[in-house]
Amino acid sequence: MKRVERAHNVADLRLLARSRLPRPIFDYIDGGADDEVSLRRNVTAFKDYELVPDVLNDVSDVRTETTIFGQPSRWPLMLSPTGLTRMFHGHAELAVARAAARHGLLYSLSTMGTTRLEDLAQAFARPKVFQIYIFKDRGLTAEFVARCREAGFHGLALTVDTPVAGNRERDRVSGLSLPPKLTLRSMFSFALHPSWSIPALTGSKFDLANVSHKVDALAAGPMSLFDYIGGQFDRSVSWRDVEWLAREWNGPLAIKGVMTPEDAHRSIASGATGVMISNHGGRQLDGAPAPIDQIAAVRDTVGDAPDVICDGGIRRGSDVVKALALGATACSIGRPYLYGLAAAGETGVDHLLTLMRQEFERTLMLAGINDIAALSRRHVRHRPRGSALHR
Numbered sequence: 001m002k003r004v005e006r007a008h009n010v011a012d013l014r015l016l017a018r019s020r021l022p023r024p025i026f027d028y029i030d031g032g033a034d035d036e037v038s039l040r041r042n043v044t045a046f047k048d049y050e051l052v053p054d055v056l057n058d059v060s061d062v063r064t065e066t067t068i069f070g071q072p073s074r075w076p077l078m079l080s081p082t083g084l085t086r087m088f089h090g091h092a093e094l095a096v097a098r099a100a101a102r103h104g105l106l107y108s109l110s111t112m113g114t115t116r117l118e119d120l121a122q123a124f125a126r127p128k129v130f131q132i133y134i135f136k137d138r139g140l141t142a143e144f145v146a147r148c149r150e151a152g153f154h155g156l157a158l159t160v161d162t163p164v165a166g167n168r169e170r171d172r173v174s175g176l177s178l179p180p181k182l183t184l185r186s187m188f189s190f191a192l193h194p195s196w197s198i199p200a201l202t203g204s205k206f207d208l209a210n211v212s213h214k215v216d217a218l219a220a221g222p223m224s225l226f227d228y229i230g231g232q233f234d235r236s237v238s239w240r241d242v243e244w245l246a247r248e249w250n251g252p253l254a255i256k257g258v259m260t261p262e263d264a265h266r267s268i269a270s271g272a273t274g275v276m277i278s279n280h281g282g283r284q285l286d287g288a289p290a291p292i293d294q295i296a297a298v299r300d301t302v303g304d305a306p307d308v309i310c311d312g313g314i315r316r317g318s319d320v321v322k323a324l325a326l327g328a329t330a331c332s333i334g335r336p337y338l339y340g341l342a343a344a345g346e347t348g349v350d351h352l353l354t355l356m357r358q359e360f361e362r363t364l365m366l367a368g369i370n371d372i373a374a375l376s377r378r379h380v381r382h383r384p385r386g387s388a389l390h391r
């Protein structure tokens with residue numbers, strides 16, 4: 001049995017990823033902003049919800065299919081956009097997208113991805129979403145819309161929680177740069193991981209494939225992520241941009257990084273078809289609430305039609321069941337699939353998606369649910385930590 005197949009859950013895959021990657025690269029995936037309060041809370045908040053089961057409901061056939069961004073999905077999970085994916089494994093975004101396709105799930109490609117959107121589209125016939133960061137060069141945004149339409153992307157996600165880079169102290173300590181460079185502190189860790197380091201430092205590319213034709217910031221040599229974001233991302237982004245993008249794209253559009261019912265309402269009023277409730281996996285505003293805790297209020301405000309996607313902290317299939325019961329259309333994951341990718345490439349992502357799917361289906365059956373449409377708020381009960389039921 002391969003080592004990755006002995007991983008029984010996301011936590012096991014995380015440990016495998018940690019052993020495979022030089023520490024600065026692992027920390028870039030794993031870390032969050034400031035004191036990492038939101039990073040931890042995103043995960044633990046799920047444990048504050050109990051699942052209240054029904055029984056004797058005939059769960060021999062469980063219906064899990066749904067629609068996200070107007071596209072069919074085998075179950076209510078999608079893969080969030082992550083930048084710089086080639087740093088974690090040489091097969092990068094294509095490996096993740098292929099595994100997602102095998103599982104009948106939507107994949108999202110980041111503006112800051114390391115695969116051209118056209119190449120991804122060609123290799124990935126399944127429904128796909130492009131995530132947009134708005135650069136100071138506004139021409140890029142209009143270009144993305146045209147390129148995505150031409151390449152056959154089905155939806156856009158506009159990330160709005162990154163006007164500046166969050167203060168990721170693990171990256172400051174490790175001296176993480178684009179592309180990675182050796183520092184005195186990191187040299188030892190790179191030397192201990194030759195299978196990562198040799199191809200990485202001697203040739204494989206960290207090309208920001210979708211923007212590098214216009215933004216040549218890295219030409220002068222490695223720079224920190226903080227400097228890159230500070231130099232390139234547009235801080236003046238506002239609701240007018242949402243209205244503009246919704247008009248230009250005229251298709252499924254989610255605003256990623258919305259945390260409140262008010263902003264969710266405004267997103268839909270501005271022309272978006274959905275929101276991703278997200279604090280960027282605790283990598284931006286530390287102290288922001290956990291997405292799971294915001295779902296019910298957001299759903300109550302926007303009504304039944306818009307996509308409400310819970311993004312952040314999902315580590316078990318049972319977490320997806322809880323989010324759906326509270327009113328989410330689906331959940332989206334970042335780190336879990338990156339741990340799988342770093343652990344074993346496409347096989348690792350595949351294994352992760354199999355594990356989460358099994359957990360999801362098992363939880364539904366144990367909770368007496370034979371159709372996800374039947375999940376409702378009576379299936380969850382909020383029991384904040386400290387109750388005797390929690391460790």
Ligand SMILES: Cc1cc2nc3c(=O)[nH]c(=O)nc-3n(C[C@H](O)[C@H](O)[C@H](O)COP(=O)(O)O)c2cc1C
Pocket residue numbers: 028029030042080081082083110111112113131159256278279280281282311312313314332333334335336338
């Ligand atoms: C390494 C890494 C890179 C990320 N890059 C992006 C990105 O380019 N664009 C974006 O909108 N979100 C990005 N995110 C945030 C994810 O899309 C997602 O919101 C987050 O990972 C969800 O939390 P989770 O990791 O707990 O699942 C990134 C997250 C990680 C861990």
Ligand SMILES: CC(C)CC(=O)C(=O)O
Pocket residue numbers: 082083084112162225229280283
């Ligand atoms: C390259 C970055 C902007 C990707 C990102 O959003 C992140 O690291 O959280």
